[in-house]
Amino acid sequence: MAEPEKKKRQSRKERILDAAEALLARHGFDGVSMRMVAERAKVDLALASYHFGSKQGLFDAVLLRRAEVLNEARQAALEECQANAGPDGPTVEEIIDAFLNPMLAHGYEDDEGWRHYFELIGQVNSSTEWGGQLMTKYFDPLVRRFMDALKKALPDADPANLYWSYHFLSGALTLTFARTGRIDHLSNGAIHSDDMLGAYKRMVPFVAAGFRELCEKK
């Protein structure tokens, strides 16, 4: 059975998720109170606990919501570039592009929700408290499929070099899409964190060159 049509544009449950997403992205789990979320969502305090069980449950729901969307888009992009590739499979650049492009698609357009989500992912990914566990849970199953594709594109690679290369990619990616504003300061305003297209066009060749340097027989 299909989802029943919502009367309001956004249900209260979704409003809570959006509010929590924005606040958690900026202030982190412990920097946000249920009252802040309720106020931003224009909803009673107790409602968030009712829908999500606890503050931790709300946090998980925020993380999961867009992780599913992103994973599906990435999987589709990977399968498409594999289908279009020759017998040797897609190139390193094509695989990396399939991994990054779905993020660009949501970062390029002016979608406030996704911007907050990437902000949040940047925090979670480099947090020792959450990063190791949560990123693994939500993203690693699909990342492994990308690793397999990269392994075919770089058949001479030492697996350790492949893993570290992906790790460097992950750090560059999450920081860039988090848009902390650091590059704006460093460049005295010449570069803007919001220029996602500019970042994307540079990240793919930068990372691909790193992969080749470490993982290609020379």
Add this chain to the structure above:
Amino acid sequence: MAEPEKKKRQSRKERILDAAEALLARHGFDGVSMRMVAERAKVDLALASYHFGSKQGLFDAVLLRRAEVLNEARQAALEECQANAGPDGPTVEEIIDAFLNPMLAHGYEDDEGWRHYFELIGQVNSSTEWGGQLMTKYFDPLVRRFMDALKKALPDADPANLYWSYHFLSGALTLTFARTGRIDHLSNGAIHSDDMLGAYKRMVPFVAAGFRELCEKK
């Protein structure tokens, strides 16, 4: 006048800084209470406020303490590689190495304090709340000198490519030294976050190849 010799191995002020460093690295600013710090440092609750004025003051002191040490080591490494270089100046690899090596020196040895500090930097760097401001304040003055050196090593580079390249380096670096444990999970235990030497030996050529790809005339 020189600092007076301390009677105890560690003054209470230092114990507070160490305790705060470890806790802030793991749980973030809002995830740590003054009582947690006091308990870990085995010190009265009020003492941290007395020495550092406020929780925010304590946070700043923790960040500043090792930033000064790291900046001096990096500056010395940069000046040394410039002194040893030919008339064209040091290569990209040498400059990047001067930037990374001082972190390895503290990450390689079994120094708990520095490990916590890098963990903290990883969080701060990718936080939109603190990252843009604090990283700029504590690290960008010296980063600019490295950017100048890179500009000489890559004279044909578009400045925007240089800035983005450093940004990617920054993301890979801070995530790696934060040791979140993610790569351990992803590799099913084959790779260890704690293998700083292994990470370092791969990060330098990976990042250097990225710089050359973006910033070198082809």
Add this chain to the structure above:
DNA sequence: TTGACTTTTCAACGATTGTTGAATTTACTT
């Protein structure tokens, strides 16, 4: 020892925290 100063302790303040049981309203089926 006296005196001045810094460091440390103690106790308490008002404010905010996440959660919950009970009451009320809304939505939907019969």
Add this chain to the structure above:
DNA sequence: AAGTAAATTCAACAATCGTTGAAAAGTCAA
């Protein structure tokens, strides 16, 4: 229209939060 379940509101709980004024202890020079 009656009835049932979900959604929402309200009020309050105990626990924890950062900070601070005042008292006590420690330090060091004269």
